[in-house]
Structures are given as C-alpha cells and as structure tokens.
Amino acid sequence: MDTDERIALAMAELLRKQGYAATGINQLARAAGAPTGSLYHHFKGGKREIAAAALRQTGAAYIQLLPLLLDAHDDLATGIESLFAEAAEDMRDTGWANMCPVGTVTAETADTEPELRKVAAEVMETWVEVGSRYFTARGLSEADSRTVVFAVLSALEGAFILARGMRSAEPFRAAGRTLGTYVASLRDEQPKTPARTRAQTGQRHHAPVPRGESPGPPRARQTPNAAG
Template sequence: MARSTREAILTAAAELMRHKGYGALGMKDIAEAAGAPIGSLYHHFRGGKVQIAREALVNAGAAYALLIPTIIDEHTDLGEAIEAVYAQAAEDMAGTGFANMCPVGTVAAEVADTVEELRETSASVIEAWVAGGTAYFVGRGLDEAQARDVTLAIVGALEGAFILARTLRSTEPLLAAGRALAPQYRGTRLTAQPDPERVLPGGVGFPR
C-alpha cells in the first residue's frame, strides 16, 4: 500500500534526524527526502518543523519499541538475550555505515535545554520504552523492580554505545556493553513468551 504524503514526510524527517540531528534539519531537506512539495509540509503540519519533528520522534519511538520482543522472544536466559540485543545492534550499525541508530536519543541530547517541546516529546518516548520494556519482562517472569532495572540498563547502555560506536566507527563499544551487562543476568530464566495482548507497547530499538 502506498504511503500517504503525511507518512512520507514523517519517515523522511526521522531518517534525516538520525543523520543530521534537529538543528541542521531544514524544511527543504524534509520535502526533498519525502518527494513532496514544500507547501505540503505546511499543509499537513501547521506547526512547522517542530511539529514534524515531534510526530516523527513519536512514530520512530513506537517502531523501535518492537526490538525487545523481536530479539528476546526466542531466548529463555536473560543474559543470553541481552548479549543478543547488543550483537544485533552492532551488526545493524555496521551495516548502515555507522549511521546514528536512534533519532530519539540524538534529538534528546541536542535540544534538552533549548526546545522544551521536543525535550518533553523525547522524554515521553523514553518513558514509554521503559514502561513497555518493564511490562514485557514482567510478562516473562521477572518481578517489576528487576524488570524496570533491566530495561533502563539496556536502554541506557545502548544509547551510550551508539554514540561511541558512531564516533569511533567501530562495533566494539556495542559488543563490549553486551559482554559487560550480560553476565549480571546470565542464569536468570525467562518464562514462555507473554501474551502479546497483555504487553504494553514500549521497549528499546534500532532499525534493522
């Protein structure tokens, strides 16, 4: 099914923010990447660049939230599952030529003290990741406190490792983060996959 112009604009904006951040992003850039007339950006997004960025971050956050069930579902050992997340992240990042893997983290760091509306949006996306990841791990048999700690550890270490990996042009930071974090949870059993209808949307992710 063909994407609508609105969807194309949001997808283009998310991809551009991965590579350029928010400050360097121009409406003309978005229009060209979306293959849309620049007038259509203002037609669909009366709030201009801030509105486009806000909605693009929300959409990207929801898509990235699928990573936890996608990678971890097949594992029954939490340590092995965590190491698999970082191994996949390393493979995917190398495959993109070390493009920034997460526009949410990039924009959050860039505008935390300058564009309050986008800081709030980024915070909401991250809170949804944490809430969803916590619910997922509770559904796999962890108690709530441990489930939240595991989710925060995965999210925090991934975001930091993405920055180092991109800067160094090396997968070593991602693989090292996985090796350091996984042993703490090796032997922690995950129960059978939870009922998807009981799992809140959320988690952590990066594009394949």
Template sequence: MARSTRESILTAAAELMRHRGYAGVGMKDIAEASGAPIGSLYHHFRGGKVEIAREALTNAGHAYGLLIPAVVDGYDDLGAAVEGIFAQAAEDMAQTGFANMCPVASVAGEIADTVEELRTATRDVFTAWIDGGTAYFVSRGLGRTMGRQVTLAIVGALEGAFLLARAMRDAEPLLAAGATMAPQFRGIALVPPAHVGGATRSVAT
C-alpha cells in the same frame, strides 16, 4: 499500499534526524527527501518543523520500542538475551555504515535545554520504552522492579554505546557493553513469551 503524503513526510524527517540531528535538518531537506512540495509540509503540519519533528520522533519511538522484545523473544535466558541485543545492535550499526542510531536519542541530547516541545516528546518516548520494556520483562517472568531495572540498564547502555560506536566507526562499544552486562543476568530464566493479537500479554498479577 502507498504511503500518504503525511506518512512520507514523517518517515523522511525521522530518517534525516537519525543522520543529522534536529538542527541539521531544514524544511527544504524534508521536502526533498519526502518528495512533497514544501507547501504541502505546512498544509499537513501548521506548526512547521517542530511539529513535524515531534510527530516523527513519536512514530519512530514506537517502532524502536518494538525491537528489544523482537530480539529477546528468541531467548529463554536473560543473560543470553542481553548479549543478543547488543550483538544485533552491533551488526545493524556495522551494516549501515554506523549510521543506524535512533533519532530519538540523537535529538534528545541536542535539544534538551532549547526546544521544550521536543524535550517533552523525547521524554514521552523514553518513558514509553521503559514502561513497555518493564511490562515485557514482567510477562517473561521477572518481577516488576527487576524488569524496570533491566530495561533502564539496557536502554541506557545501548544509547551510550551507539554514540561511541558512531563516533569511533567501530562496533566494539556495543559488543563490550553486551559482554560486560550479560554475566550479571546469566542463569535468570525467561518464561516463553505470550502473545495475544500480536502484542505481548503480561502474565503478572
């Protein structure tokens, strides 16, 4: 099914910000990358670049938020799952020429003190990741406090290691983070994932 013009604009904006950040992307760049006339950008997004960036980050954040459960579903040991997350991230970074960094983190660090609308958008994405990750790990048998701590540790370490890996053009920071974190969680069992209608169902009371 063909994407709508609006979807094409948001997809193009997210991809551009992933590589260049927010300041490095102009409306002309988004128009060229999406194949939409520049007037169409303002037709769909009257708030201009900030509105496009906000919605693109929200959409991208939802997609990125599904990645950790997608990897962890295949594991029954938390330590092995953590190592698997970082190994998969390292492989993805290497395969994309070290460009596969989340646009949400790229923009968050850049505009935290300058564009309040985008700061709150990135905050909301991170909050959704943390809440979603916590619920996921609870559904796999962890207590809520531990599930939240594990999620925060994974997300924080991933984002920092992504930055180092991209700057160094080397997957070592991601592999090192996984190898260092994994032993702390080795031996903690994960119950089989429960899925209802394609979404993970929490089994916590």
C-alpha cells in the same frame, strides 16, 4: 503511503543522520518528495511538529524490536547479549549510521526545545513501561525489570554514540556482556523468590555474586579485538 507519513518518515531519517538543527525544511521537502507548502499543510506546527511526529513514530517502532529479538532466546541473559550484537551488526552494515533519532534529538534540543524534549520523554517513558512489562513477564521482579530496562536503554544509546564516533563494534560487545552478566546474576541469585527483598536491602549487589554452574551465562571470556 500517505503524504504525512512519508514526511514524518523522511524527517526521522534526517534526524537520525544529522540531528534537528542541521535539518532544513527544504532539505526535508526534497527528501520527502513534497513541496514546502505541503509540509505546512499537513503539519501546521512546522518543523517542530514534524520532528515530534517523527520521534513518536520511530519510538513506537523501536520498542517493538525488544520482544521481537528477545523472544527468540529462552535464556534472557544470552538474549540480551545477542540483542546488542544485532544492533552492532546493523550499525556496521549501514556504515555506522544507523542510530536512534530519539537519542540524537534529545541530546541536542533538551535545553532549547521544550516541546521536543517532552515528546522524547514520553517516548522514553513508553519504552520503560513496555520494556519492564516484558521483563516482568519473563520472570524478573518489577524492580529488577525496571533496572534492566533503564540499563539496557542507557547502554544502547551510549553504545550508539561511541560506535558512531569510533566506527567500532566494541562498545556493543562490552555493553552486551556486562548486561548479560547482570541479568544472569539476577537469575542465579534468586531462582524464585520475589526480588522485593533484594531490592529493599539495597546494598546487596556488592556481595559476591554466585556464579556457580549455570545453564547459559554469556559465553566465556574472549580477547576483544578492534573491529575495523
């Protein structure tokens, strides 16, 4: 692997674990197996530029997981629920450490590092674009696709944080269930009509959601038990 890729990868790993400010250049050099001079040879912009490269790299990799995980499910609602379950499993297996560095860095530096905030915004916009294209391809209206993408991303990032703090998979279960239910309600509400009407009327979602007989809504209610 090329040195610059290795550096960016090591940076992504450190950002994921401890954020931007706490990650030192020397620590990064050690982790990447490169001397300090090499870091500045490959990235003239120093720490900031390396972090930007790491964010872009990670962002591109993460959004590929969306189709990868959802394609396996014919029903989008169950697919989304299992996506959250997978994320939870992954976090638990890595000792509640596996978190998206984009979220961490954004939370930490949005006010103090304008350049990094811009990079994070670009990454997120790519996520929204790619994701909403995918959901549109799976049959949702454009407006609904956008809503679902934003909701999924928000819930994921938030569940990362809660799970990381509480060392519990419960945030993922809850987020997965609510989003699965929402997507199911979209499917049941408008089997074929272009959702333009629903989106325009706006307040419609407070009306009773038809939950009649449906092939595969998220599974029946279960009592949430604390995950150790």
